[in-house]
Amino acid sequence: MTCKNGSKEPVFVLTSGEKLCKNCFNLYFERKARKCIRQHELIGKKERIAVALSGGKDSSVLLTLLASITRQMKNVELFAILIDEGIKGYRPFTKKDAEKLCKKLKVKLYVYSFKKELGYSLDEMLKKLKKGPCTVCGTFRRYLLNKKARELKADKIAFGHNADDEAQSIVMNLFRSNNDAAARLGVINGLKKDARFIRRIKPLYFLLEKEVTAYAFLNGISGKFVECPYAGAAYRGEVRIMLNDFENKHPGTKTGILSAFLETLPLLKEKFMKEGDIGFCRKCREPTSAEECMACRLLEQLKKK
Numbered sequence: 001m002t003c004k005n006g007s008k009e010p011v012f013v014l015t016s017g018e019k020l021c022k023n024c025f026n027l028y029f030e031r032k033a034r035k036c037i038r039q040h041e042l043i044g045k046k047e048r049i050a051v052a053l054s055g056g057k058d059s060s061v062l063l064t065l066l067a068s069i070t071r072q073m074k075n076v077e078l079f080a081i082l083i084d085e086g087i088k089g090y091r092p093f094t095k096k097d098a099e100k101l102c103k104k105l106k107v108k109l110y111v112y113s114f115k116k117e118l119g120y121s122l123d124e125m126l127k128k129l130k131k132g133p134c135t136v137c138g139t140f141r142r143y144l145l146n147k148k149a150r151e152l153k154a155d156k157i158a159f160g161h162n163a164d165d166e167a168q169s170i171v172m173n174l175f176r177s178n179n180d181a182a183a184r185l186g187v188i189n190g191l192k193k194d195a196r197f198i199r200r201i202k203p204l205y206f207l208l209e210k211e212v213t214a215y216a217f218l219n220g221i222s223g224k225f226v227e228c229p230y231a232g233a234a235y236r237g238e239v240r241i242m243l244n245d246f247e248n249k250h251p252g253t254k255t256g257i258l259s260a261f262l263e264t265l266p267l268l269k270e271k272f273m274k275e276g277d278i279g280f281c282r283k284c285r286e287p288t289s290a291e292e293c294m295a296c297r298l299l300e301q302l303k304k305k
């Protein structure tokens, strides 16, 4: 894509070296997201889409984009779900930003907290469990999002994951030899036939984090965008730094990882993820491949402490 307004001030340089003005950058960004939705059939003609909103820049950009795209789709309903994990110094700010954004976009927001739904905030859980914060947080967040989205009759849950997030997940799973988790990545996941598991879609999949940041900044999608205090300790943080370093030295590294991965994903799914692999948790009846889901196992450990 070439910037036709050469006279206008360029605001963004693409990986290819093209310089774009604000209008052309917005067009580039929105087209890329729309193309991803169309090509991967992320949104059907008559669906209820729940956006997993954190109040951070990725999910705020996603909600803004989807609100604009679905405005023209008469039979598509959009709403947002925010999970309040109970992280001091972080979640109260992002929750306020999420509420403001939903009000502006006239999108209904549902908020559920760890404390109310599970009995403990994440801060409290981490004092009792000897596990990585993101493992505990991610397990319960996924658990609640799926449960609540299903109760709210959503057909899909949209996540603001961008190309950087996905490239990090791919590399992390590779380093840890975790093919089961790798098979669950991709632009859309979940099994068509399983009504208990709400399929997850990632419309920003092919957009780089720096592009999402620029789009948020250029379009006044503002907020405090504070970082979670537990983020630095995560293994993901180390992989992120490594990939950013590589991308600087060798532009195109992240999209290269995605293309190579997407080519092998059908084989991974074939081998590691089959319809029927998922059963019910004997305690909570949520979908799981084990006898008892990870959320129930962690809750059990919490009660014993």
Ligand code: SF4
Pocket: 133, 134, 135, 137, 138, 228, 229, 230, 231, 234
């Ligand atoms: S960085 Fe980790 S602990 Fe913080 S919100 Fe994300 S997953 Fe949860």
Ligand SMILES: [Zn+2]
Pocket: 003, 004, 005, 006, 008, 020, 021, 022, 023, 024, 025
């Ligand atoms: Zn232009």
Ligand SMILES: [Zn+2]
Pocket: 281, 282, 283, 284, 285, 286, 292, 293, 294, 295, 296, 297
């Ligand atoms: Zn369970």
